[in-house]
Amino acid sequence: MQYISFQDIKNDHLLGQWRLKDNSIGSSDPANPFATAERHIYNAGGVFILKSAMEKRGRWEIIYSDDLVKRPYLQFEVDSAKVLALITRLKCTEDCKKGQMTLYLTTGLELNLEKD
Amino acid sequence: MDTIKLDFEQAKAKHLLFKSRLRALLFGIETPDEGPIVSQYECAVGKWIYGHALKDYGHIPEMQDLEKVHAEIHGSAKKLVSLYKEGKVDDARLGLKEMEKIADKLVGLLNLVEGKIEHVDSSSSDSNIDIDISEFNDLLRLNHELDIRLREHAANLNRIQQRFEMIAKATQDAVWDWDLVKNDVWWNESFKEMFGYAKVESGPESWYNRIHPDDRDRVVNGIHAVIDHGGQKWHDEYRFLKADGSYATVYDRGYAIHNEEGKPIRMVGSMTDLTKRLEAEKELAYQSMLTKTITDNATMALFMMNADGYCTFMNPAGEKMFGYTFEEIRQKPLHYMIHHHRPDGSEYPLEECPLDRALPQNFDVRAHEDLFFRKDGTSFPVLCAAAPIFENGVPVSTVIEVRDITEEKESQEKIKQAYEDLEVKVTFRNLELERVNKENLAKIEELEKKIELLIGKNI
Numbered sequence: 001m002q003y004i005s006f007q008d009i010k011n012d013h014l015l016g017q018w019r020l021k022d023n024s025i026g027s028s029d030p031a032n033p034f035a036t037a038e039r040h041i042y043n044a045g046g047v048f049i050l051k052s053a054m055e056k057r058g059r060w061e062i063i064y065s066d067d068l069v070k071r072p073y074l075q076f077e078v079d080s081a082k083v084l085a086l087i088t089r090l091k092c093t094e095d096c097k098k099g100q101m102t103l104y105l106t107t108g109l110e111l112n113l114e115k116d
Numbered sequence: 117m118d119t120i121k122l123d124f125e126q127a128k129a130k131h132l133l134f135k136s137r138l139r140a141l142l143f144g145i146e147t148p149d150e151g152p153i154v155s156q157y158e159c160a161v162g163k164w165i166y167g168h169a170l171k172d173y174g175h176i177p178e179m180q181d182l183e184k185v186h187a188e189i190h191g192s193a194k195k196l197v198s199l200y201k202e203g204k205v206d207d208a209r210l211g212l213k214e215m216e217k218i219a220d221k222l223v224g225l226l227n228l229v230e231g232k233i234e235h236v237d238s239s240s241s242d243s244n245i246d247i248d249i250s251e252f253n254d255l256l257r258l259n260h261e262l263d264i265r266l267r268e269h270a271a272n273l274n275r276i277q278q279r280f281e282m283i284a285k286a287t288q289d290a291v292w293d294w295d296l297v298k299n300d301v302w303w304n305e306s307f308k309e310m311f312g313y314a315k316v317e318s319g320p321e322s323w324y325n326r327i328h329p330d331d332r333d334r335v336v337n338g339i340h341a342v343i344d345h346g347g348q349k350w351h352d353e354y355r356f357l358k359a360d361g362s363y364a365t366v367y368d369r370g371y372a373i374h375n376e377e378g379k380p381i382r383m384v385g386s387m388t389d390l391t392k393r394l395e396a397e398k399e400l401a402y403q404s405m406l407t408k409t410i411t412d413n414a415t416m417a418l419f420m421m422n423a424d425g426y427c428t429f430m431n432p433a434g435e436k437m438f439g440y441t442f443e444e445i446r447q448k449p450l451h452y453m454i455h456h457h458r459p460d461g462s463e464y465p466l467e468e469c470p471l472d473r474a475l476p477q478n479f480d481v482r483a484h485e486d487l488f489f490r491k492d493g494t495s496f497p498v499l500c501a502a503a504p505i506f507e508n509g510v511p512v513s514t515v516i517e518v519r520d521i522t523e524e525k526e527s528q529e530k531i532k533q534a535y536e537d538l539e540v541k542v543t544f545r546n547l548e549l550e551r552v553n554k555e556n557l558a559k560i561e562e563l564e565k566k567i568e569l570l571i572g573k574n575i
Contacts, residue, residue, distance in 0.1 A: 068543050086544045088537045104541050106548040 001098060004090045006071045011062065013092050014042045014074075018101065018113035033078065034085075035109055048076055074103065085111075124230040127169070128223060130160035135219055136262050138193055142200050142208050144376070145265055154197055156190040161222075176232045182225040189218050203375035204297050289386040294320065294370075296343065296380050310389050312359035328355035328363055339370065343380045348372050350383075353390065364391045417518040420505075425449035425472055428513065437520055439491035450516075457495075459487040474502040475514045488518065496522045 004013055018040040030036075037050040048060035058078035065073065069086065076083040088110075089102040099115040138153050140146040152159040157166060165183055173179050192215045200208035284291040284304035290311070291304040301320050308316060316322050327335050331354035342350040351369035358364050370385030411418050417434035419427055427450045430442050438445070438454055445453050451466045458464045466472055474481050481502040488498045500518045504511040 068547065069540055071540060084548065086540065088540065089533075104537075104544065106545060108545070 001091045001093050004092055009072050012096050016115050017041050018115045021112040021114045023111050120233055124226055127164045134159050154194040156187045176229050178225055178228050185222045203379040203381045289388050291386045294383040326357040331355055364389050365394050419516040421450050421514045454488045471502040475504045475511050478511055496520055497525050
């Protein structure tokens with residue numbers, strides 16, 4: 001598994017089912033559906049599913065927009081609300097079947113996800 | 117020649133012959149028949165006295181004295197021969213001087229009696245004269261030969277004695293000479309200097325009593341086993357009391373001298389003080405142990421590299437870090453074993469390696485970061501240092517310290533990433549706040565416009 005350069009992050013790296021390993025700043029936004037979801041599913045065509053006791057469906061998209069941050073964002077649209085998350089770390093195997101990803105949400109929530 | 121004079125001259129010559137043969141026996145030059153030496157009746161002078169002299173000249177009173185002195189001479193000679201045979205050679209030879217004095221008295225009495233006979237009766241019969249010129253000539257030859265050999269013997273003994281004395285003075289060892297017959301021990305001056313004594317007794321107790329009680333029986337039994345069983349060489353290491361009450365550890369060795377009959381008569385030897393050497397050895401052993409403890413327990417890999425670049429030492433941490441045994445790593449220059457490629461994957465020529473340059477160019481390498489390779493081909497980041505080692509001002513080898521900084525590098529990388537992440541997160545949140553702020557301002561502006569419109573309508 002190797003770190004993926006931020007400029008090289010593509011949809012293929014994210015496709016699949018990610019398991020929540022931990023949410024280190026979860027207490028700052030405990031009710032956030034992203035903090036409570038056990039699984040994040042990134043499907044082709046931009047379909048996104050948050051799975052926990054309940055399931056929420058939405059869309060996902062990679063945005064390479066900001067020159068100051070120089071990292072790609074993930075923009076989610078869930079329950080008609082837009083959520084922006086910064087990809088702070090992404091490691092993947094060559095075939096993209098396994099990976100580790102850290103997302104930082106505007107609320108201060110940090111999520112560590114694992115794909116295996 | 118006057119026959120009486122000739123008779124007495126012959127007696128003197130026979131006496132001289134006796135003395136010569138006795139000396140020859142005591143100095144080991146000849147082994148003559150002992151009978152004529154120890155018996156007053158078997159010797160030529162005795163035969164002369166008891167053959168006809170007492171009868172012919174017995175009327176001269178001094179003739180009785182002469183007979184007694186002659187008997188005394190043989191009594192003395194018998195004792196000297198016994199001493200010699202018992203191995204007391206020096207005593208026997210020393211006794212010769214005393215016997216010579218008695219022998220001189222005999223010659224004096226022969227002269228006296230001869231003088232009185234001539235005075236009383238100068239026309240005595242010549243029937244008893246048994247002059248033997250060949251025996252006389254033999255006597256002269258033997259005596260001459262004996263004198264030459266005695267002079268040579270004395271000169272030789274003198275040289276040996278001088279040599280012994282010079283060696284005894286020159287050496288720092290305590291030299292000893294044990295007369296086993298008299299049970300007397302002589303020590304050279306070094307004995308006093310070595311052990312701090314102002315004076316030393318001459319008996320063997322000067323040695324025996326100073327041996328450490330725990331060593332004494334072993335040492336004494338050992339030396340007597342050699343002496344009593346005809347051995348020649350003895351040596352032992354033991355503790356010996358010094359004048360200040362401390363014990364020196366000495367190495368003592370001796371050589372036994374035997375007489376012709378194989379009896380030990382003397383033992384000569386020397387003692388070397390091993391205390392300083394043993395202390396130095398102890399210190400050296402401690403230093404070696406200390407060095408080994410340090411190198412064995414160091415977490416850094418430590419290498420010694422000779423002038424040809426080959427490893428001459430590697431500590432256990434080195435074996436663990438690189439996966440090589442010492443036997444394996446010394447097969448090629450160290451550079452080719454652990455430093456053969458650069459971090460970019462290109463080959464690293466030995467000539468360009470700063471660690472290998474340290475010795476020939478005589479400089480220290482400090483805090484050098486590099487990439488080293490394990491036996492299995494994997495690499496890892498290291499922080500290393502190299503310093504040349506000098507012997508008599510000449511650089512002969514290089515000591516190399518290597519620290520595996522993989523974990524440090526990872527930690528540094530994590531810290532760096534954490535800082536970067538923090539910076540990005542702050543920027544990210546600021547941007548978001550800015551966006552929300554802009555949205556709010558736009559909303560406020562819109563509300564204000566609406567309010568103005570409402571106020572305008574009402575006016």
